Amino acid sequence: MGLRTPLYDTHVAAGARVVDFGGWDMPVNYGSQIEEHHAVRRDAGMFDVSHMCVVDLRGPRVREFLRRLLANDVARLTQPGKALYSCMLREHGGVIDDLIVYFMNDEWFRMVVNAGTRDKDLEWIRAHAGGYQVAVEPRLDLAMIAVQGPNGRLKASGVIDPALAAGALELGAFFGLSADPWFVARTGYTGEDGWEIMLPVDKAPEYWQRFKAAGIAQCGLGARDTLRLEAGMNLYGNDMDETVSPLVSGLGWTLAWEPQDRDFIGRGALAVEKASGATHKLVGLLVEERAVLRSHQKVIVAAVGEGEVTSGTFSPTLERSIGLARVPAQTGERCEVEIRGRLISARVVRPPFVRNGKATIAL
Amino acid sequence: MSNVPADLHYLKSHEWARLEADGTITIGISDHAQQALGDLVFVEAPEAGRRVKAGEACAVVESVKAASDVYSPFSGEVVAGNAALGGQPELINSDPYGAGWIMRIRPEDKAQFAAMLDAKAYEAALAAEIH
Numbered sequence: 001m002g003l004r005t006p007l008y009d010t011h012v013a014a015g016a017r018v019v020d021f022g023g024w025d026m027p028v029n030y031g032s033q034i035e036e037h038h039a040v041r042r043d044a045g046m047f048d049v050s051h052m053c054v055v056d057l058r059g060p061r062v063r064e065f066l067r068r069l070l071a072n073d074v075a076r077l078t079q080p081g082k083a084l085y086s087c088m089l090r091e092h093g094g095v096i097d098d099l100i101v102y103f104m105n106d107e108w109f110r111m112v113v114n115a116g117t118r119d120k121d122l123e124w125i126r127a128h129a130g131g132y133q134v135a136v137e138p139r140l141d142l143a144m145i146a147v148q149g150p151n152g153r154l155k156a157s158g159v160i161d162p163a164l165a166a167g168a169l170e171l172g173a174f175f176g177l178s179a180d181p182w183f184v185a186r187t188g189y190t191g192e193d194g195w196e197i198m199l200p201v202d203k204a205p206e207y208w209q210r211f212k213a214a215g216i217a218q219c220g221l222g223a224r225d226t227l228r229l230e231a232g233m234n235l236y237g238n239d240m241d242e243t244v245s246p247l248v249s250g251l252g253w254t255l256a257w258e259p260q261d262r263d264f265i266g267r268g269a270l271a272v273e274k275a276s277g278a279t280h281k282l283v284g285l286l287v288e289e290r291a292v293l294r295s296h297q298k299v300i301v302a303a304v305g306e307g308e309v310t311s312g313t314f315s316p317t318l319e320r321s322i323g324l325a326r327v328p329a330q331t332g333e334r335c336e337v338e339i340r341g342r343l344i345s346a347r348v349v350r351p352p353f354v355r356n357g358k359a360t361i362a363l
Numbered sequence: 364m365s366n367v368p369a370d371l372h373y374l375k376s377h378e379w380a381r382l383e384a385d386g387t388i389t390i391g392i393s394d395h396a397q398q399a400l401g402d403l404v405f406v407e408a409p410e411a412g413r414r415v416k417a418g419e420a421c422a423v424v425e426s427v428k429a430a431s432d433v434y435s436p437f438s439g440e441v442v443a444g445n446a447a448l449g450g451q452p453e454l455i456n457s458d459p460y461g462a463g464w465i466m467r468i469r470p471e472d473k474a475q476f477a478a479m480l481d482a483k484a485y486e487a488a489l490a491a492e493i494h
Binding site: 017 | 398401402404405425427429430456
């Protein structure tokens with residue numbers, strides 16, 4: 001038996017197919033994952049993301065601490081509720097996790113980290129927090145439901161507390177609103193508009209049913225993966241891990257090099273890698289044939305070398321296979337992928353593939 | 364739970380087979396198999412005229428999650444592959460024993476059909492697999 005969120009019984013009662021995900025028993029679909037995917041692109045769908053870990057960091061030196069701990073710079077967060085996507089690195093530049101951090105007030109930041117890396121992340125954060133007298137509090141009293149899709153916010157607003165809803169509807173993208181213990185953020189992992197809603201664990205089953213009654217489709221991890229890949233979003237463990245740096249993972253844009261005297265953990269190693277030129281890059285791949293890209297397939301780049309597919313799937317919106325791959329830096333516009341013993345031609349594209357319901361690449 | 368029609372024969376690898384009036388045998392994959400695979404996106408059914416051996420992989424079903432070979436339960440000649448699956452692979456999910464049939468084979472030896480699992484034996488095999 002794996003770990004279970006407060007919504008486990010709800011998912012089982014709804015007929016979900018449950019699978020192991022990083023040690024958690026999670027719903028992969030409630031029927032057709034392709035229909036769940038379309039519901040998010042066209043209307044509204046929701047995901048139980050309570051397995052992810054909310055961590056509150058408090059203390060007078062919390063901002064200083066995070067400017068050391070994270071590769072992106074929380075100095076960029078000046079308005080309460082503003083969020084930032086960042087990697088957390090080892091000294092050698094390898095990625096421990098990717099996460100979102102919210103500025104709540106001058107003595108309180110909130111992070112959301114991945115489920116599979118929770119223990120490792122907390123150990124690392126705690127090891128470094130002591131030196132700044134920052135208190136580290138995992139919020140095990142909170143569940144999280146992500147409502148995504150063009151009609152998601154409107155449908156959810158009719159369900160949650162009216163005062164919270166009114167404030168939440170005013171939120172710009174990548175901002176959150178706290179009404180402790182509730183927290184609503186206009187963030188997501190699908191490439192559609194929406195809210196990620198944190199709520200008390202004992203309220204989660206009731207609100208899941210109320211969201212469902214409001215016409216928000218139940219969606220599992222299968223749809224979550226096809227949506228995030230269409231949106232060009234990395235998945236920790238597939239597209240990056242501790243053996244690679246953000247520079248070869250399509251995450252160079254999350255590194256804040258200025259100001260030059262901000263010595264975040266991993267900066268030194270990254271600077272060396274950057275100076276000599278990163279040997280690889282993460283690219284998007286699009287396949288026109290009737291074949292599906294999957295992790296670990298070999299990529300062959302004529303006259304250049306070899307690479308590897310890091311994530312692959314079938315895109316329900318584009319109706320063909322898409323993926324992300326780590327390839328030699330000089331890779332051009334085409335490559336070949338070894339799929340089930342055959343060499344399949346693929347087009348190299350710059351992600352995302354889909355945003356706000358529409359293809360962002362020429363088909 | 365999955366649907367296991369009583370009048371069909373099965374393999375442990377989740378193929379089903381139905382003996383037709385004209386002596387050919389229609390083959391597909393079971394309800395259990397389509398549930399496990401999830402939404403199907405590509406199906407390669409064999410072409411008419413192809414000779415197959417018992418145990419030979421002669422079709423491929425690919426879902427969002429994974430690709431899977433479909434094995435012929437017997438030796439014989441392929442009479443037809445289900446052309447509808449090219450444009451509508453999801454027929455296997457919605458109607459695995461009907462419109463989602465994959466291929467039709469004229470067997471060399473009808474005894475091989477009798478040697479397959481009956482519905483009760485397949486259900487027992489499923490129960491053993493799950494627990």
